Amino acid sequence: MLTTSTARPVPQPLPVTYDDVAAAARTLTDRCHRTPVVTSRLVDERCGARVFFKCENLQRCGAFKFRGAYNALTRLPAGQKQRGVVAYSSGNHAQAVAHAGQLLRIPVLIVIPRDAPPVKVEAARGYGAEIVFYERGGESREAIAERLAHERGLAVISSYDHPHIVAGQGTAAKELIEDAGPLDFLFVPCGGGGLLSGSAIAARALAPSSRVVGVEPAAGDDAARSFRSRTLHTVVNPDTIADGARTSSLGKITFPLVLELVSDMVTVTDRELLSAMFYLWERLKLVVEPTGALGAAGLFEGKAAVRGARIGVILSGGNADFRQLARFL
Amino acid sequence: MLTTSTARPVPQPLPVTYDDVAAAARTLTDRCHRTPVVTSRLVDERCGARVFFKCENLQRCGAFKFRGAYNALTRLPAGQKQRGVVAYSSGNHAQAVAHAGQLLRIPVLIVIPRDAPPVKVEAARGYGAEIVFYERGGESREAIAERLAHERGLAVISSYDHPHIVAGQGTAAKELIEDAGPLDFLFVPCGGGGLLSGSAIAARALAPSSRVVGVEPAAGDDAARSFRSRTLHTVVNPDTIADGARTSSLGKITFPLVLELVSDMVTVTDRELLSAMFYLWERLKLVVEPTGALGAAGLFEGKAAVRGARIGVILSGGNADFRQLARFL
Numbered sequence: 001m002l003t004t005s006t007a008r009p010v011p012q013p014l015p016v017t018y019d020d021v022a023a024a025a026r027t028l029t030d031r032c033h034r035t036p037v038v039t040s041r042l043v044d045e046r047c048g049a050r051v052f053f054k055c056e057n058l059q060r061c062g063a064f065k066f067r068g069a070y071n072a073l074t075r076l077p078a079g080q081k082q083r084g085v086v087a088y089s090s091g092n093h094a095q096a097v098a099h100a101g102q103l104l105r106i107p108v109l110i111v112i113p114r115d116a117p118p119v120k121v122e123a124a125r126g127y128g129a130e131i132v133f134y135e136r137g138g139e140s141r142e143a144i145a146e147r148l149a150h151e152r153g154l155a156v157i158s159s160y161d162h163p164h165i166v167a168g169q170g171t172a173a174k175e176l177i178e179d180a181g182p183l184d185f186l187f188v189p190c191g192g193g194g195l196l197s198g199s200a201i202a203a204r205a206l207a208p209s210s211r212v213v214g215v216e217p218a219a220g221d222d223a224a225r226s227f228r229s230r231t232l233h234t235v236v237n238p239d240t241i242a243d244g245a246r247t248s249s250l251g252k253i254t255f256p257l258v259l260e261l262v263s264d265m266v267t268v269t270d271r272e273l274l275s276a277m278f279y280l281w282e283r284l285k286l287v288v289e290p291t292g293a294l295g296a297a298g299l300f301e302g303k304a305a306v307r308g309a310r311i312g313v314i315l316s317g318g319n320a321d322f323r324q325l326a327r328f329l
Numbered sequence: 330m331l332t333t334s335t336a337r338p339v340p341q342p343l344p345v346t347y348d349d350v351a352a353a354a355r356t357l358t359d360r361c362h363r364t365p366v367v368t369s370r371l372v373d374e375r376c377g378a379r380v381f382f383k384c385e386n387l388q389r390c391g392a393f394k395f396r397g398a399y400n401a402l403t404r405l406p407a408g409q410k411q412r413g414v415v416a417y418s419s420g421n422h423a424q425a426v427a428h429a430g431q432l433l434r435i436p437v438l439i440v441i442p443r444d445a446p447p448v449k450v451e452a453a454r455g456y457g458a459e460i461v462f463y464e465r466g467g468e469s470r471e472a473i474a475e476r477l478a479h480e481r482g483l484a485v486i487s488s489y490d491h492p493h494i495v496a497g498q499g500t501a502a503k504e505l506i507e508d509a510g511p512l513d514f515l516f517v518p519c520g521g522g523g524l525l526s527g528s529a530i531a532a533r534a535l536a537p538s539s540r541v542v543g544v545e546p547a548a549g550d551d552a553a554r555s556f557r558s559r560t561l562h563t564v565v566n567p568d569t570i571a572d573g574a575r576t577s578s579l580g581k582i583t584f585p586l587v588l589e590l591v592s593d594m595v596t597v598t599d600r601e602l603l604s605a606m607f608y609l610w611e612r613l614k615l616v617v618e619p620t621g622a623l624g625a626a627g628l629f630e631g632k633a634a635v636r637g638a639r640i641g642v643i644l645s646g647g648n649a650d651f652r653q654l655a656r657f658l
Contacts, residue, residue, distance in 0.1 A: 036365035038387060057614040058367060278651070285386040285647030287614040318614030322607070326655040 014260060015253045018205035020167035021174055021198065024071040028171055031103075032066050035059050035172070037179045042283050047299060048307040052180035056172050057288050057318025063244075064172050064195055064316050065096035065159070071168030072157055073100045081106045086154040088141040090116040091244055092317055093159035098127035109154060111141045117321075160194030161251025170198025176312050177206040184309035189294035189316045190214035190223050190265065191245035193254030199314065200261035210312075211263035215298035217242040217270065222249050224265040227258060241270050244291030244317065266303035273297045274328050280315070290325075292317035343589060344582045347534035349496035350503055350527065353400040357500055360432075361395050364388050364501070366508045371612050376628060377636040381509035385501050386617050386647025392573075393501050393524055393645050394425035394488070400497030401486055402429045410435045415483040417470040419445040420573055421646055422488035427456035438483060440470050446650075489523030490580025499527025505641050506535040513638035518623035518645045519543035519552050519594065520574035522583030528643060529590035539641075540592035544627035546571040546599065551578050553594035556587060570599050573620030573646065595632035602626045603657050609644070619654075621646035 035055045043051045056064040073085065084107030087097040094110045101108035108129040112121060113136050125131055134144050149156045158165065172195070177183060186203050190196040193214070200212045216223050220238030226249065234249040250258055258265075268276075273290050276297035280288045288296070295313045299306065364384045372380045385393040402414065413436030416426040423439045430437035437458040441450060442465050454460055463473050478485045487494060501524070506512060515532050519525040522543070529541040545552050549567030555578065563578040579587055587594075597605075602619050605626035609617045617625070624642045628635065 033368075036367075036384075038365075039362075041389065055614075060370065062612075062614060281616050281651060282649075283391075285384075285391060285616040287610050287616060320611075322610065322655075323658055326651075326658055329652055329655055 012256065014257060016163045016166045016197070016201060016257065018201055020163065021170035021202050021205070024067070024164070024167040025171045025174055027071055027074055028067055028168065031070055033059055034175055037176060038284060038286070040284055047311070049309045049311050051299065051311045051313060052176065052183070053284065053286070053296070054172055054176040054312060054314045055286065056314060056316050057286060057292055061092065061095045061099050062317055062319040063092035063096065063292070064169055064314070065092040066099065067171050068162075068165035068168035068194060068198075069093065069096035069157065070100040070103070072162055072164035073097070073104050073106050075164050076106070076155060080155050083153040084108060085157045086111065086145045086149050087157045087159065088112075088145045089159055090120055092319060094120070094124045094129075095127065097157055098124040098129035101129065102127045109148060111145050111148070113141070158251070160192030160247070161253050163253060165194050166198045166201070166253060166257065168198070169195040170202045172314055173199035173202040173312070174206060176314070177202065180310070180312060182310065183207045183210045183312045185304060185306055186210055186212045186312040186314070187295035187299050188212060188214055188314050189245060189291055190216045191291065192247040193223060193250040193258050195314065195316055196262060197254045197257035200257060204261050211304070212261065213298060213304055214258065214262050214265045215294040215303070216265065216267050217245050217273065217294065218267040219270070220246055221267045223258065224267055226250055226255060227262065227265040230259060242273060242291040242294060244289070245294065264304065266298050268294065268297040268301055268303070272301050276300050277320070277325070286315060287318045287320055288315050289317045289320040341585065343586060345492045345495045345526070345530060345586060347530055349492065350499035350531050350534070353396070353493070353496040354500045354503055356400055356403055357396055357497065360399055362388055363504055366505060367613060367615070369613055376640070378638045378640050380628065380640045380642060381505065381512070382613065382615070382625070383501055383505040383641060383643045384615065385643060385645050386615060386621055390421065390424045390428050391646055391648040392421035392425065392621070393498055393643070394421040395428065396500050397491075397494035397497035397523060397527075398422065398425035398486065399429040399432070401491055401493035402426070402433050402435050404493050405435070405484060409484050412482040413437060414486045415440065415474045415478050416486045416488065417441075417474045418488055419449055421648060423449070423453045423458075424456065426486055427453040427458035430458065431456045438477060440474050440477070442470070487580070489521030489576070490582050492582060494523050495527045495530070495582060495586065497527070498524040499531040501643055502528035502531035502641070503535060505643070506531065509639070509641060511639065512536045512539045512641045514633060514635055515539055515541045515641040515643070516624035516628050517541060517543055517643050518574060518620055519545045520620065521576040522552060522579040522587050524643065524645055525591060526583045526586035529586060533590050540633070541590065542627060542633055543587065543591050543594045544623040544632070545594065545596050546574050546602065546623065547596040548599070549575055550596045552587065553596055555579055555584060556591065556594040559588060571602060571620040571623060573618070574623065593633065595627050597623065597626040597630055597632070601630050605629050606649075606654070615644065616647045616649055617644050618646045618649040
């Protein structure tokens, strides 16, 4: 009798659990919008399925990021709340941290590239954040943030690789499943994997037979490659309109969660992304930014066999620049 | 002692009552979307008030029109349902009647101008409607519809001047007040006054102290003039981007309702309308068509003293043509 013995890795406890998501949900009650879940007969006919869109484009600050930011800031120790936090982002995370800091009276410092759109700088400033500019090509923003954190005693709030951020982001999928009922699939945009891993934690707990599909831009497919090879891949400044998914890689916290809980990773081209965005505008009347349409594009482009299924899609943000996008019409 | 005697008109019963709206709401349960009510801190700060947007742009067929159309068609006598209906519209009413007819298996004939955008013709055809084209400048569409109705035994379904249409449109305001709680103001787009008078009936019953404000394009201010003079004024083909409010006048049914139940009529320019639309897109992430943004524009432009108030705004439709509107950016 032949026996084989394989060295099995000792199971590690996951860095974030559903209890953390449930605790975040309690924290966020009345603090963030319980965004609507929208359905469309046209979409259902197109997909041959029943599709539920979770409208995080209608969240405070226009994206799901407020969930994680508020959850993370509210859980800081009292002394840290007094000293404050630093975040590096030119996008939705910066606004979310700045706004959460304003609400919680926590000083916020944002490290932002010198050439960021002035409107984004003003948005963070409008929430009372202090702005530190950096030059692209010089010291990395991570290094600047770490240095400032050290000098001033600030806590660095990563946009995705932070347990309270992941737990906060997971509350969107929790609400979606509560409102839509059991799902067979959940399509989620993926940049650094904060929203994706949080969603997967919620789905595993509330719809355990559902398949969670992460969707990345094809030009920045590091997470898809990391998922398949089970080794962390990185990309450098990928050329995609999905600016929220230009993250160089999954994180120390999000990578194991994605490996353990996500069923598949797929990619879409910028052309497919634009097509999904305009469809959502014209048919669903929802303004969704490129990164926010990744999940919908993955569904529309047939990246999973979904006929007859009940499908959740997270529309993760709506901060689209009309003048920029009108050029693609 | 001086006494004056004024001949008071004998009060006439109103042609549509809240009972009709409540009955329409029962009919429409599970047939139309209970559209979300969206709030925005930014808007609240801008207006110094608490604002609740009723998202009829997310309604079936992209506008509130489906409510009235379905309600009217479902209440036809059985024989009339077999013979069918005729509607004249190149816009949201045509699609709504066509779609309601498809669902209720009632034949629908749509009278549409020869030069209507092909996409609108195809939308009505896609719902199984028969299309009859007419040439602008020839026989009026009303006359064509009446002739066809007579020849074929069809019922004419007016887009606004019909009691079941008015009652159906009133269900949007009913839902809004149920979901948002008591209101001090309700801003409603006004074309032929179907949505406005239906909304005013609902508001009088459910929020009796609220003030209902109808908002018209300045270029087509017939309803505002009619309201002030208490005499029906008409306009001919007014030049405004609010294509759903180019109606020539209030109707026999809607005019007395507007006179009795509406608190004020105000107007906004096309420039103010565009500004409101782009604000709703960029800040609320909602695609709203020009006519659908009339109520919001009236609020944003300070057409009523609303500071500290609780305000409902009906965003009545979202069928915007992006290529057309991108030119205004």
